[in-house]
Amino acid sequence: MTELKAATRDALAELLLTLADDEFVLGFWDSEWTGIAPMLEEDVATSSIAQDEIGHAKAWYELLAELTDDDADRIAYGREPEAYRHAALMNHPRTDWAFTVARRFLYETADAVRLEALSRSSHPGIAGLAAKMRREETYHLLHWSAWMRRLAEGDETRARIVAALERLWPDAEAIFSPLAGEAALVATGILPDGLAAFRAAWHERTATELRGLGLPVPIGYAPMPTEGRTLRTDDFRWLWGEFTSVARAEPGATW
Amino acid sequence: MVIPHRASADEPEAAIWAALAEVPDPEIPAISVVDLGVIHRVELAADRSTLRVELLPTFIGCPAIEIMREAIGIRLGELGVAERVEVMLTFAEPWTSDRITPAGREQLRSSGFAPPPHLRDLGALGQLPTLTVVPCPYCGSRQTTLENPFGPTLCRAIYHCAGCRQPFEAFKPI
Numbered sequence: 001m002t003e004l005k006a007a008t009r010d011a012l013a014e015l016l017l018t019l020a021d022d023e024f025v026l027g028f029w030d031s032e033w034t035g036i037a038p039m040l041e042e043d044v045a046t047s048s049i050a051q052d053e054i055g056h057a058k059a060w061y062e063l064l065a066e067l068t069d070d071d072a073d074r075i076a077y078g079r080e081p082e083a084y085r086h087a088a089l090m091n092h093p094r095t096d097w098a099f100t101v102a103r104r105f106l107y108e109t110a111d112a113v114r115l116e117a118l119s120r121s122s123h124p125g126i127a128g129l130a131a132k133m134r135r136e137e138t139y140h141l142l143h144w145s146a147w148m149r150r151l152a153e154g155d156e157t158r159a160r161i162v163a164a165l166e167r168l169w170p171d172a173e174a175i176f177s178p179l180a181g182e183a184a185l186v187a188t189g190i191l192p193d194g195l196a197a198f199r200a201a202w203h204e205r206t207a208t209e210l211r212g213l214g215l216p217v218p219i220g221y222a223p224m225p226t227e228g229r230t231l232r233t234d235d236f237r238w239l240w241g242e243f244t245s246v247a248r249a250e251p252g253a254t255w
Numbered sequence: 256m257v258i259p260h261r262a263s264a265d266e267p268e269a270a271i272w273a274a275l276a277e278v279p280d281p282e283i284p285a286i287s288v289v290d291l292g293v294i295h296r297v298e299l300a301a302d303r304s305t306l307r308v309e310l311l312p313t314f315i316g317c318p319a320i321e322i323m324r325e326a327i328g329i330r331l332g333e334l335g336v337a338e339r340v341e342v343m344l345t346f347a348e349p350w351t352s353d354r355i356t357p358a359g360r361e362q363l364r365s366s367g368f369a370p371p372p373h374l375r376d377l378g379a380l381g382q383l384p385t386l387t388v389v390p391c392p393y394c395g396s397r398q399t400t401l402e403n404p405f406g407p408t409l410c411r412a413i414y415h416c417a418g419c420r421q422p423f424e425a426f427k428p429i
Contacts, residue, residue, distance in 0.1 A: 041403045044413070048405035055316015055409075059346075128346035132315055135349055135429050139404055 008188055011181025012123070013068055014085070015191070017075075018229060019114075020060035021086035022175065024076060025236070026107060027053030028243050032094050049104075049140050056133055063125050077247035081232050081240045088171035088225055091233040095164075098151055102164035104144040106172040109209065112141055113202045114175070122189030145209070152213040162215060169218040174228025176202065267336040271297055271306065274330050281322040282408055285366040288323055292354025295345055299337060306337035311350035314409040314429075320344065352428045364392045369414065369425035377428060389425045391416035399423075 004012065030050040037043045061072040089107060094100050115137060118130035151157040176199035185191040207217045225231075246253070275297075276289045288294060288310075295309040308327060312320045324342045331340045352371035355363070360370035369392045377387060388397050396418025403413040404427070411424045 041405075041413075044403055044407070045405035048409060052314065052316050052409060055314065059315050124347070128348070129315070132312075132346050132349040135351070136314060136409075139427070139429075143404065 004188075005184070007181055008184040008190070009067065011179060011184045012190060013064060014179050014181065015185060016060050016064040016067065016126075017085045018087070018179070020057045020064060020075070021084050022090060022107075022111075023053045023060065024057035025084065025086040025090040025239065026103075027051070027057060028239055029090065029092075029094050030100065030104075033100065038097055045143060049143065052136055052140070056129075056136075059129055063129065066125075073247070077244050081237045082230075084232065084236070084240070085229045087174040087177065088228050088231060089168060089174060091171065091231070091236050092168070093235045093239075096160065098157060098160035099164040099168075101144060101147045101151055102161055103168055103172075104140070105148050105209075106165070106168055106206065107175070108137065108141045108144050109206045110172060110175045110198075110202045111137060113198050113205060117192050117198055120192045122192075126190065148209075148213055148215075152215055158215075165210075165215070166218045170222035170225060171228070173199070173222050174225050177224060177228035267299055267303075267334075268297070270334055270336060271299070271331065274334050275308075275327065278323070278326050278330050281319045281326070283363065283366055283368060286355075286359050286362040288327065290356045290359030290362060292356065292359070293320075293323065293350060295347065303337045305339045305341060306331060307341045307343065309343050309345040309347070311346070311348065311354070312344055313350050315346075317409055319408075352426055355426070363426060367392050367423065368411070369423060371426040371428040374428055389414055391418055391421075392423055392425075393421060394419040 027050045030046055030053070033043070033046040034050070035043060037046050057076070058072060061075050064070070065072040065075060089103060092099070092103070112134075115130045115134045118126055119134060121127040121130065148161070151161045176195045178195055179185070182191065182194060186194055210217050272289065275294060276287045278288045280286050280288060280291050291313070293310050293313060295311045296307075298305075298307045298309075300306070308331065310320065310324060310327070324344070328340050328342045331337075331342075351374060353374050355370065363370045369389045372387045372389060389399055389401075390397050391399050391414075394416065396416050398417040399414050400417070401412060402415050402422065406413045406424055410427055410429075412427050413422060414425055415422050
């Protein structure tokens, strides 16, 4: 790829950080289900999906580290909680199973839209990774869609899934928060389209799926939260304490 | 793709591919990295300063890829065909389960793993694993059911065979 202008390079770094942090933090939340998911098969499935997400995060961090001449582990584990840029959707703890399923459903549908677009990126590293991720994410989306259907069919489970969707929807919008320097990314084709267009495609797709399940589409469309990728919660600070504990106890350790 | 094994200083490419064929997959040692289809490209500089090998990870988060990378570096280092050996990962094209060679599929089967259904026999990737028959690697029965599309490693799914009444694992089509 030809030499990037400083502004484009900064915007690209921000984009990669958001992609990596989304997958990283969600992967850690979901790994908490290992051993305590509703059934043994689900222990295996959720753990496997969480491992995929951590792997995707690692790949995005490595691409970022190459761009900024940094170290992937340093970026993943060496920041203060306030420097993470995951969407507000990932600020919540795992809560109950319906909450996790609702979050995964909102995330997977958004990620599917995002990866489809990124697989057409002019940046070969991004396009290649996104194309590979789409194949893996296909399994995730099938899995969580099946759980949505199951939970939508019971009385109590339906009530819980509806409540979780209402609670989470506004924070899911933050996945498509405008990026500083987004215009430069679109102009260079690194982003094939603006994030607002991704967001509209996600709305359409999610609404269609929810209607198909006989579930309400929450609150029309929530406004974009202003601190959608910067506001950090105590729940996240707790998770950060967990996932950085080894790195903080033994700085620079390799294993 | 694999050049027959005829190690000779005059034919470094053949020796390189033969050496690669001796590097096993760390999780399923019966299959080599060549038969698994993870070798994307092998490039030997004309002046033999650098031998560069590019790997396609089966799954992005596969922890075995680093072990493969190391093992390939060590094995090719022993060959001494270049001053420096570089083993890199690439996503220039996605690894797909169709890259496993016919010999590799047989090696999987003989170690108790059902090889993945061919992608060309499936519909869209979205309809993947449920709609096809995966024969039991132990008894060959086609009376099998998918228990879990997720298994003990990222690339494996769990099935049950009604013929021999055993669970088995299959490589995921991807």
